[in-house]
Every structure is written in C-alpha cells, then in structure tokens.
Amino acid sequence: MKLKQLAAILLAAFALAGPAGAQRAARPLTVRVDASSGAPRLLIRGEPRRARVFWGSPSPGTLRLPEKGGVVSYEFTPGVDEPAHATMHLRFGHMPGDIFMDDIRITDLAAGKDVLPPCGFEGGEQDFTREWHVWPPAERNTVGTVHVEPGAGSGGSAGLHIHIVQPPGGDWPDFHIYHEDNLALVAGHRYRVSFWAKAAPARDLTTAFYRPGPSYVYLGGPPGHFESQIRLAASAGVDLVSYETPVPWPAPGEPEDWRAVDAICEDILRANPHALMIPRIGLYAPQWWKDAHPDELMRWEDGGLHGGIATPASAIYRRDAAARLTALVTHLERRFGEHMAGYHPTGQNTGEWFYMDSWDHPLNGYSPRDARAFRDWLRTRYGSEDALRRAWSDPSVDFDRAEVPSAAARHAAPAGIFRDPAAERPLIDFVEFQQESMAGCVCELAHAVRTASAGRKLVLFFYGYLFEFGPMQTGPACAGHYALRRVLSCPDIDVLCSPISYGDRGPLGSAPSMSAAESVALAGKMWLNEDDTRTYLVRDNDLGPDNVVTTLAATNGELIRNVAQEAMRNFATWWMDLGSAGWYDDPGMWAEMKRLGKIDNELLRHPAPFRPQVALVLDERTITRLAEGCSVASAPCVYESRAMLGRMGAPYGQYLLDDAARGRVHAKLYVFANAWLLTAAQRAALRRATSGAAAVWCYAPGWLDSDRKSTEAMRELTGFRVRPISQTDAWATPTAQGRRLGLTKPFGVHARPRPLFAVVDARPEEALATYADGSVAVALRRGSGGASLFVGAPGVTPELLRIAVHAAGAHLFTSRDCCVYANGPFVALHAVSDGPVQVNVGRNAPVFDALTGQSLGRGPILSVSIQKGQNRILRIGRPPG
Numbered sequence: 033m034k035l036k037q038l039a040a041i042l043l044a045a046f047a048l049a050g051p052a053g054a055q056r057a058a059r060p061l062t063v064r065v066d067a068s069s070g071a072p073r074l075l076i077r078g079e080p081r082r083a084r085v086f087w088g089s090p091s092p093g094t095l096r097l098p099e100k101g102g103v104v105s106y107e108f109t110p111g112v113d114e115p116a117h118a119t120m121h122l123r124f125g126h127m128p129g130d131i132f133m134d135d136i137r138i139t140d141l142a143a144g145k146d147v148l149p150p151c152g153f154e155g156g157e158q159d160f161t162r163e164w165h166v167w168p169p170a171e172r173n174t175v176g177t178v179h180v181e182p183g184a185g186s187g188g189s190a191g192l193h194i195h196i197v198q199p200p201g202g203d204w205p206d207f208h209i210y211h212e213d214n215l216a217l218v219a220g221h222r223y224r225v226s227f228w229a230k231a232a233p234a235r236d237l238t239t240a241f242y243r244p245g246p247s248y249v250y251l252g253g254p255p256g257h258f259e260s261q262i263r264l265a266a267s268a269g270v271d272l273v274s275y276e277t278p279v280p281w282p283a284p285g286e287p288e289d290w291r292a293v294d295a296i297c298e299d300i301l302r303a304n305p306h307a308l309m310i311p312r313i314g315l316y317a318p319q320w321w322k323d324a325h326p327d328e329l330m331r332w333e334d335g336g337l338h339g340g341i342a343t344p345a346s347a348i349y350r351r352d353a354a355a356r357l358t359a360l361v362t363h364l365e366r367r368f369g370e371h372m373a374g375y376h377p378t379g380q381n382t383g384e385w386f387y388m389d390s391w392d393h394p395l396n397g398y399s400p401r402d403a404r405a406f407r408d409w410l411r412t413r414y415g416s417e418d419a420l421r422r423a424w425s426d427p428s429v430d431f432d433r434a435e436v437p438s439a440a441a442r443h444a445a446p447a448g449i450f451r452d453p454a455a456e457r458p459l460i461d462f463v464e465f466q467q468e469s470m471a472g473c474v475c476e477l478a479h480a481v482r483t484a485s486a487g488r489k490l491v492l493f494f495y496g497y498l499f500e501f502g503p504m505q506t507g508p509a510c511a512g513h514y515a516l517r518r519v520l521s522c523p524d525i526d527v528l529c530s531p532i533s534y535g536d537r538g539p540l541g542s543a544p545s546m547s548a549a550e551s552v553a554l555a556g557k558m559w560l561n562e563d564d565t566r567t568y569l570v571r572d573n574d575l576g577p578d579n580v581v582t583t584l585a586a587t588n589g590e591l592i593r594n595v596a597q598e599a600m601r602n603f604a605t606w607w608m609d610l611g612s613a614g615w616y617d618d619p620g621m622w623a624e625m626k627r628l629g630k631i632d633n634e635l636l637r638h639p640a641p642f643r644p645q646v647a648l649v650l651d652e653r654t655i656t657r658l659a660e661g662c663s664v665a666s667a668p669c670v671y672e673s674r675a676m677l678g679r680m681g682a683p684y685g686q687y688l689l690d691d692a693a694r695g696r697v698h699a700k701l702y703v704f705a706n707a708w709l710l711t712a713a714q715r716a717a718l719r720r721a722t723s724g725a726a727a728v729w730c731y732a733p734g735w736l737d738s739d740r741k742s743t744e745a746m747r748e749l750t751g752f753r754v755r756p757i758s759q760t761d762a763w764a765t766p767t768a769q770g771r772r773l774g775l776t777k778p779f780g781v782h783a784r785p786r787p788l789f790a791v792v793d794a795r796p797e798e799a800l801a802t803y804a805d806g807s808v809a810v811a812l813r814r815g816s817g818g819a820s821l822f823v824g825a826p827g828v829t830p831e832l833l834r835i836a837v838h839a840a841g842a843h844l845f846t847s848r849d850c851c852v853y854a855n856g857p858f859v860a861l862h863a864v865s866d867g868p869v870q871v872n873v874g875r876n877a878p879v880f881d882a883l884t885g886q887s888l889g890r891g892p893i894l895s896v897s898i899q900k901g902q903n904r905i906l907r908i909g910r911p912p913g
Contacts, residue, residue: 059077060369060370060486060488061076061077061308061369061370061371061372061373061488061489062075062076062077062078062488062489063075063076063077063308063373063374063488063489063490064488064489064490064526065490065526065527065556065557065558066080067553067556067557067558069639069641070553070554070639070641071553071602071635071639071640071641071642072553072556072557072558072559072602073602073636073639074558074604076308076373080636080637080639081636082269082270082629082632082633082636083272083558083560083603083604083605084269084270084272084595084604084605084606084625084632085270085272085273085274085310085560085604085605085606085607086261086262086265086270086272086273086274086606086607086609086616087273087274087275087312087562087606087607087608087609088257088258088261088262088273088274088275088608088609088612088616089250089258089275089276089609089612090250090256090258090275090296090299090612091240091250091253091256091257091258091612091613092238092239092240092250092252092253092254092255092256093253093254093255093256093257093614094236094237094238094254094613095236095237095238095239095254096234096235096236096237097131097229097230097231097234097235097236097237098229098230098231098234099230099231099232099233099234100230101132101186101228101229101230102228102229102230103135103226103227103228104226104227104228104229104237105224105225105226105227106224106225106253106254106255107141107222107223107224107225108222108223108225108241108252108253108254108255109220109221109222109223109252110217110218110219110220110221110223110241110251110252111219111251111252111295111298111299112219112243112249112251112291112292112295113217113218113219113291114215114216114217114241114243114251115216115217115218116214116216117213117214117215117243117244118213118215118216118217118241118242118243118251119210119211119212119213119214119215119241119242119243119244120138120148120210120211120215120225120239120240120241121208121209121210121211121239121240121241121242122208122209122210122237122238122239123206123207123208123237123238123239124176124194124196124207124208124235124237125235125236125237125238125571125572126204126572127196127233127235128196128197128198129196129231129232129233129235130193130194130195130196130231130232131193131194131196131229131230131231131235131237132181132184132185132191132192132193132194132229132230132231133185133191133192133194133227133228133229134151134152134153134184134185134186134189134190134191134192134227134228134229135150135151135152135185135186135226135227135228136148136150136151136225136226136227137149137150137151137225137226137227138215138223138224138225139223139224139226140218140221140222140223141221141222141223141224142218142220142221142222143218143221147215147216147217147223148211148215151163151164152185152189152190153180153185153190153191153192154189154190156180156190157179157180159180160178160179160180160192163211163212164209164210164211164212165209165210165211165212166178166207166208166209167206167207167208167209167210168205168206168207172205173205173207174199174200174203174205175196175197175198175199175204175205175207176194176195176196176197176207177194177195178192178193178194178195178209179192179193180192180193181193185228186228191228194209213244215241217241217251217252223252225239236571238253239253239254240252240253241253243292245278245318249278249292250292256612256614257609257612257613257614257617258275258299258303258609258612259299259300259302259303260303260614260617261609261614261616261617262300262303262304262307263303263304264616264617264618264619264621264622265304265607265622265625266303266304266306266307267619267622267626268622268623268625268626268629269625269626269629270622270625271304271306271307271308272307272308272309272310272373272606273300273304273307273308273309273310274309274310274311274312274376274606275296275300275309275310275311275312276311276312276314277293277296277311277312277313277360278292278293279313279314279315279356279357279360280293280356280359280360281317281318281321281356283318283320283321288359288363290363290367293360293363293364294367296311297309297364297367297368297371301368301371307371308371308372308373309368309371309372309373310372310373310374310375310376310490310492311360311364311372311375311376312376312378312383313357313360313375313376313377313378314378314379314383315353315356315357315377315378315379315477316341316379317341317342317349317352317353319340321342321352322340322342325342325346325348325349327399327400327401328342328343328346328348328349328399328401329341329342329343329399329401330342330343330387330388330396330397330399330402331396331397331398331399331402332389332394332395332396332398333394333395333396333398333439334394335398336394338388338389338396339388341380341388343396343399343401343402343405343469344379344380344385344469344470344472344473344512345401345402345405345406345465345469345473346401346405347405349473350473350476350477353377353379353477354476354477354479354480355480357375357377357477357480357481357484358480358483358484360375361375361480361481361484361485362484365484365485365486365489372485372489373489373490374485374489374490374491374492374526374527375481375485375489375490375491375492376492376493377477377478377481377493378494379473379477380470380512383494384494384497384530385470385473385474385493385494385495385512385513386470386497386501386511386512386513387466387470387510387511387512390504390506390510390511390512391504393505393506394439395439395442395443395506395510397436397462397466398436398439402436403435403436405465405469406434406436406462406465407431407432407434409461409465409468409469410431410434410461410465411431413461417429417430417431420434423457423461424457424458425454425455425457434458436462437458437459437462441456441458441459442459442462442506442660443506443660444659444660445659445660445661445662447659447786448659448785448786448787449658449659449661449662449664449665449732449785449786449787450657450658450659450662450708450735450736450787451657451658451659453657453736453738453739453740454739456659460656460657463507463509463656464656466509466510466512467509467512467513467514467515467652467656468515468518469512470512470513470515471495471512471515471516471518471519472518474493474495474519474522474525475518475519475522475524475525477493478491478493478522478524478525479522479524481524482523482524490526490527491524491525491526491527492525492526492527492528492529492560493519493525493527493528493529494528494529494530495513495516495519495528496513496516496519496528496530496546496547496548496552497511497513497530497546497547498513498514498516498546498547498548498650498652498655498670498688499533499544499545499546499547499548499650499670499671499673499674499686499705500530500533500534500535500546500547500671501513501671502663502666502667502669502670502671502672503663503666503667503671504663504666505660505661505663506660507655507658507659507660507662507666508655508658508662508666508670509655509656509658514652514653514655514656515652516547516548516551516652516688517652517688517690520551520552520555520557521555525557526557526558527557527558527559527560527604528547528552528557528558528559528560529559529560529561529562529604530545530546530547530561530562531546531561531562531563531564532544532545532546532561532562532563532564532565532594533545533546533674534575535671535672535674535675536674536675536678537565537575537579537590538575538578538579538580538590539579539581539586539589539590539900539901540578540864540865540900540901541578541675541678541851541864542674542675542677542678542679542851542862542864543561543590543593543594543597543678543851544674544675544678544686545559545561545601545603545674545686547559547686548650548686548687548688548691549601549603549685549686550601550642550647550685550686550687550697551686551687551688551691553601553602553641553642554687554691554696558602558603558604559601559603559604560603560604560605560606561594561598561603561604561605562605562606562608563591563594563595563605563606563607563608564608564610564615565587565590565591565594565607565615566579566580566581566615567581567587567591567615567616567618567621568581568582568583568584568586568587569587569613569614569615569616569617569618570611570613570615571613584618584620584621586901587621588620588621588624589862589901589902589903590901591607591621591624591625592624592628592903592905593851593860593862593903595624595625595628595632596628596631596853596858596860596862596903596905597851597853597860599628599631599632599635599855599858599860600642600683600853600854600855600858600860601642601685601853601855602635602639602641602642602855607621607625627883628883630882630883630912630913631858631882631905634856634857634858634912635855635856635858638856640855640856642683642685642855643685643698644682644683644684644685644699644854645682645683645699645700645701645840645842645843646677646680646682646683646684646685646699646700646701646703646833646837646840646842647684647685647686647687647692647697647699647701647702647703648673648674648677648684648685648686648687648703648705649687649688649689649692649697649702649703649704649705649707650670650686650687650688650689650705650706651688651689651690651706651707651708651709651710652688652689653709654706654707654708654709654736655706657708657709657736664762664781664783664785664826665731665732665781665785665826666706667826668780668781668826668827669705669706669730669731669826669827670705670706672827673703673705673730673827673828674686676827676828676829676830676833677703677828677830677833678851679830679849679850679851679864680830680833680834680837680844680849681830681834681837681844681845681846681847681848681849681850681852682837682842682843682844682845682852683845683852683853683854683855684703685697685699689704689707689714689718692718692721693714693717693718693721694717694721695717695720695721697721699725699842700725700726700840700841700842701725701726701727701728701836701837701839701840701842702721702722702725702726702727702728703727703728703730703828703833703836704718704727704728704729704730704733705730706730706731707729707730707733707734707749708731708732708733708734708735708736709735709736710733710734710736710737710745710749711737711738712737712738712745715734715745715748715749718749719749719817722817722818723817723818724817724818725818725840726818726819726820726821726836726839726840726841726842727750727818727819727820727821728821728823728828728832728833728836729749729750729820729821729822729823730823730826730827730828731789731823731824731825731826732746732787732789733746733749733750733822734746734748734749734750735787735789743755743756743789746789750820750822751813751815751820752791752793752794752811752813752820752822753791753792753793754789754790754791754792754822754824755789755790755792756787756788756789757788757789757790757803757805757807758784758786758788759784759805760784760788760803760804760805760807761780761781761782761783761784761803761804762780762781762783762784762785762788762803762809762824762825762826763778763779763780763781763782763803763804763825764778764779764780764801764802764803764809764810764823764824764825765778765801765802765803765804766778766800766801767799767800767801767802769796769797769798769799769800770799770800770801770810773800773812773835774831774834774835775800775801775810775829775831775832775835776831777829777831778801779801779825779827779828779829779832780809780825780826780827781825781826781827785826788824789824790803790807790808790809790824791807791808791809791811791822791824792807792808794808794811794813798811798812798813799811800812800832800835801825803824803825808824809823809824809825810822810823810824810825810832812835812836812839814839818840819836819839819840821835821836821839830849834847843872843874844872845859845861845871845872845873845874846861846869846870846871846872847870848865848869848870849864849865850862850863850864850869851863851864857907857908857909857910858882858905858906858907858908859871859873859905859906859908860903860904860905860906861896861898861903861904861905861906862901862902862903863898863899863900863901863902863903864900865900866899866900867896867897867898867899868895868896868897868898869895869896869898870893870894870895870896871893871894871895871896871906872891872892872893873891873892873893873894873906873908874891874892875891875892875908876890876891876892877890877891877908877909878890878891878908878909878910879891879894879906879907879908880906880907880908880910880911880912881904881905881906881907882905882906882907882912883905883912885911885912885913887911888904888906891908
C-alpha cells in the first residue's frame, strides 16, 4: 500500500511538471545572452525569450486630501517585523498650498490597540515637536512651514497647518514630515491609519512606513501599484521583473538582516509565481563605513563631500562593495535561485556609474585616495619618471609628488575646444585616469556577481552613455563613461543599459540610444533601453511640455515606437515605473506589449543582426581631449546628431570608431560625429573602411594628428583642403547648389568655437553652404573611392543627411522627416508630422500591417496612412503569423 501511494505521488508530480518540468528540476536555472548569430538574444534555460521586463518598486499609493475636511484612512499589512524603530512619513507633493491635519492615529487591528494614539495637537506646538520632525532641516527647507494652529483641526479644534510655497528657481526639495522612529509593527498584522485632513487646493498625499537605516526599508502604506503592474506584465507574457533591493552592509560584528530582501522577493512571487527577478543593487557605503574611511570618499574642488560617496578609485571600496555583492547574490541564489534571472549593481550618480554631480560645475577628484591612485596610474602609464617628465614638460615632477591638476587649470580652456596635447598633458592624463577608474570599478564588481552566481545569471550595468553627455559644460569626460571598450572587453558583463535619451523622446521624437549600441552587440553583449516614459498616468511630468502625453493612445504611440525600434535593433527593455506611482498600471499599455510579441518572437526564431546602411560613429578617446566649454561643438555633433539621423528616413546604427577602423562596420554611409583625434594609422584605416562608401565628417575631422594640430591631416582624411577661420559665427547658410540638392534650412551654432574650419578648394558645384563671410562651410565631393561630405559648422540636419544618403547610394525608405527602423521582413515607422507617408520598401512584394495583418498594398513604393505620433509596423512578403 505504501509503495502504491508513493508511486501515485511520483506520477502526480511528473504529470504536473511534465517532461520540461522534470528537466528543470534536474538542473539549475540559467539566464544568459547568446550573440553567436550577431543578434543578441536572451536565453532562459537555453531557450530564446523576449528580453522584455517590468521595473518597479514596492511603494505606497496616494491618498486624496479634499478641499472640504474629512477623515482619510487606509489599511496595510507589513511583510517584516520592526519591533521598535518604524517611522511614518507624509509627503505633500510639489504644489503650493495649505494642508490641515488632525487626529493622526495608527491602530493594530489584530491586537486591538493603538500603536500611535490620536495626535490631536491640543497641547500646542510641543505636541508636534515632541514626536514629529520636518525635513529637510534649516535653510535647506525652501518650501514648507509647519505649525500647530488653534481652530485649524477637526470640529474647530487645534490642528496642524502645513504651508507650502514655490521654491526659488523651481528646485523642489524632498519636503515632508515624519514621526520619530519609535513605532512597533508586527509582520502579518493588519493596521489601520486614519486622520482628519483638508487641503487648499485639493492634493495627493503620499504616506508610508519605513525602517530607517543606510537605505530605508519600506514597511507598508496605502495599497500601491507594484503588484498590479507585475500581474499586468505577466498577462502580456512578461515574467521578468526588476526592482530595487536593500543591501545589508552591517558594521563589523553586527549580524546581516535579510528580512527586507526576502520580503520583496516574496511580494513579487505572490503577484506572479513564475516571475524571474533582476534586483537593482545600490552599492552605497553606509555611514559607519564612511566614518571609518574618510580618505576613500570623493571630494570636490570646494572641499565638500557632497553627501559622502566612495571614489571608484578606492580599492577598499571596491573590495568591500564586492563582498556585499557576493553575500547578497549568494543569499538570493540559495533562497530564490530558480527565480533569480540576474543582478544589476548600481552606484555613483543616480546609480548609473557616472561621477556624482558631474552635470554640475564643481569638479571632483580631490580626495587623498584619488591623488594616490592617480600616481599609481602614472607609474603604470609611463613606466619611468624620465618618460613622465618629458610628457608633462616638467623636469621636477616625480611619481611620489605628481598632483591632481588644479580646478582652475581644469576649468580653463586656453586652446579653445581642445586640450593642447603638449601644454595640457597632465589634464589629459587625469581625465583618462578617471575613465579607467570608473570602468575598473564596474568590471571588478561584475566579476563578484559572476563568481557568486556561478556564471549562470545575467550581470547588468549602466555604462557607456557616450552620446548623452555631449552637452556637459565641463566636458563629457567628466562623466567617466569613456572607457566603453574596456567594459566591452570584460567577460563578466552580459547587458549594458541606459535610459532612452532624454533629448528626443517625446511623442514626436525618435527615442535614440545613449550609447554605441551596435558596438555593444558586436562585442557579444546585449543593449537594454530603460524605458521610463512619462505616461499619461504621470501627474507631474518633469521632462517639459514636449514630453507630456494626456491619453492612453498618445502613451501607446511612444511605447510602440520604442519597443518596435528595440525589436529591430535586438535590444532588451524594461518599462519602468520610475515614480512608483503606477505609470504603467493600465491594461491598455500591456495589451500593446503583448501584440508586439509577434515581432519579437519572429525575430527570436529567425535572429537577424541589425546591419543598417547608415552608421553614426563616435570616438571615445577624442572626448578625453575636450576642454570646458566644448559643448558648443560636442552638443550638436555628439548629442543632437541622433535626433537628426532619427528623422532622415533611413535606419542608422551607433558605433565606436575603433570598430569602424577595424572594418567591422559595413555601411554605405558613415557619419563621423567626432573623428577629431586620429593617428596616421587610424586615418589610413578609416579611408580603407569607407572606400566605395560615403562619409560625413563633422566639425574638425583629423585636426589633432596624434599630439599635434594639422590641417594636412584633415586633407588626407577628408579629401578637402581647409583653413582655420575666426571672424564669423559657425552658422551655415545653403548655397544655390545646396538648395538644388534639398538643403533648404541653415544650421550650426550662433557662436565662434575655436577652432573653426572652412574649405578652400571646393568647386562651385561642391559648395553646399557658406558661413556669413562667404567661406565654404559644407562641401560634397564625389570620387572614385566614394563621396566625402565636409561639415564645418557643428551639427547636421535631416536634409543634409538625405543628400549624403543619396550620394552613398544607400536606401532611403522615405524622403520626408520620419523615424524609420528595419530588420528582417519588418519596417517600423514613427511619424513626426501628419501623413500619408510615401514609403519605398525596396522590393516588389506585398506589404502588410505587422500587428493587424491588414494588406497595405504592394512595394516597392506605397502610401502609408499615418498621423504624427503614430506608428505603423510593416511586414514585407507575407502576412504576419
């Protein structure tokens, strides 16, 4: 009887699991990237899966405070115990006005007693100050006052009056009030929070309970949107969930507390038992560590610590952060290993591994650790002090006393846009040191994750925002992201990621990548776009009016555009509820994600490398030679160029210059955004790579020939003789020939960058635009080796790029401004103006709507009905499915 019962149990287990389930039980979960086809795919247990993710965080919902006073209440159940140190926070949003509160009460319904007896404030100001606090303190609080006011509460009793004003300059602090951290909460108990309130005008209140610490642990609040969005994602076939997790980092001798880490995982699995989790792990050292290691903290030119963050040059920080990573990954693999898809360590500014506060003017790099690490780097770079002295033109410098360059020298730009390679070598060296320090830190932490996860799980990092930092006033390299090649060579990283560019992401934008994403794929790694689109559910859009949408349809216009591009380029993505306020809590959004699975899944079955005919090429080494104020050139050439290419009517890819020089980029048109620093060998390699194709040379191509300035090198590279000019703005106006070819609009900058170049040997039929002084700013020359387009004024335009596409013999899907991506049988269109759009699909074949199956006509040329902000995804050859 017992044997029969055992057999029945085993048969039932195998029936439930099936063959695939039995195989899964026999081997641990693996989640990795396969790029063997040239099209990176996500493999889960060896099977290709859509690289689509939901990103969210457990957080409270909002409560509406009415203009007429009334009782507001909610209930919650904490997932972990906090027997003594819970705190309640109340945030009132970024809106001027007045809030009145009274009778704040917290009741443990399971125990039948108050955790916080009603706060009626009848005892006056001391009833508030005894148990409550205002944040931020003192002069940092620029918006709010809080006081107890007679007659302001329920029924004319005393009440709390919070008065909020607009902050000077519009920069809102995190103004809120919070209770002393002395409340007790029991996991599993039900609690009711109630209070009387009114507001003028009516507003939303966010309230939550936390455990204070180096990172605050969320304990509960009004029902939020996290779990509902996980369920919606699952309904669309998206089981991958990314989220923020706390990192236990106890002082020596103190125990590790994994309760909060486990509670979030359990919340996710309750919402979706099939979830595969990718925690985002903030590696910020706790205060005890900072107190113990003050020399390891970043320091700015003003001597400030800016809140205290470890420098990436610190070997001590790297060691200790790697140890905490190892402990966390080991714990999660042991407790939830069959649900852990990967790990995403974060740090520095907004967790994105660029130097803290680098968008601001003060420069960092002045900690004792930075100085010592810089000297060690110089020893490795130069090998001998004689070599260092020759390079720095300083007979007295040595490895023990070499100093970080002064802030004054780093802010200065005596040679204009570029650093003088002879006179400013210490500055160039320090910039390169900072890039390698950040990249080295990233690679070391990646190795810790790879080792702790036994090589079975994804390792993700933010890094490589090469194009996005172009407008940085102190110079893009201040970000520390310009050692991408080193990071791409790291075997321990699977996925690199960034948000979609903030510069062109609105309803009529092209949603560019921040990085050389196609070079990421060439290196065998996957690029991931963090899609933190501000949907119509966002109350306070912080990205300006061009990014505001007010309807589900307009939101879906952006989301479909983004996922369609990501599918064509073999990108991953997560939809990110950045505000933890339910930005994606609408089934109508996830229905579109499910429909887009038709494109994703076909490209998974038949992986097709993204090989566009137009390549946007960037050199990261050139960035290290740019001085403060360089954004007059780097913003239009590096940052804004993506928006221009995104509208030219043809797909384009984003590459590193070293890939182009090695012949790994096979395009018909190369747009060199910043090929301003090249050796003779690089110039020769680029000429070979572009032979038979066309090249667009932006601003100052080849001006720095290794360590000297050379107009002859520019001629050798571009085929044009040029000369420096200085008495005119860098503003290019089309010539008659330019207008005949389709260049109708002037472009450039109303400034006089140093240097600035004009072509001196252009024939009349080659000159497409001139500066105000009549010298040639833009010239196109065709030859047996291909076409060369010199663009002296910083920047390009869609019109100019279409001229280059025609000169290259590349395929233009449409000759009007439109965002286009294509791969395999698919062509994705996103309209920036009202249609219809004449589309040349390139072959005589039937064309269908890839999402609806509707027949649209027959190629090669057809008219596609589309309005601005809308998308059409075409399938060429046969209907979808």
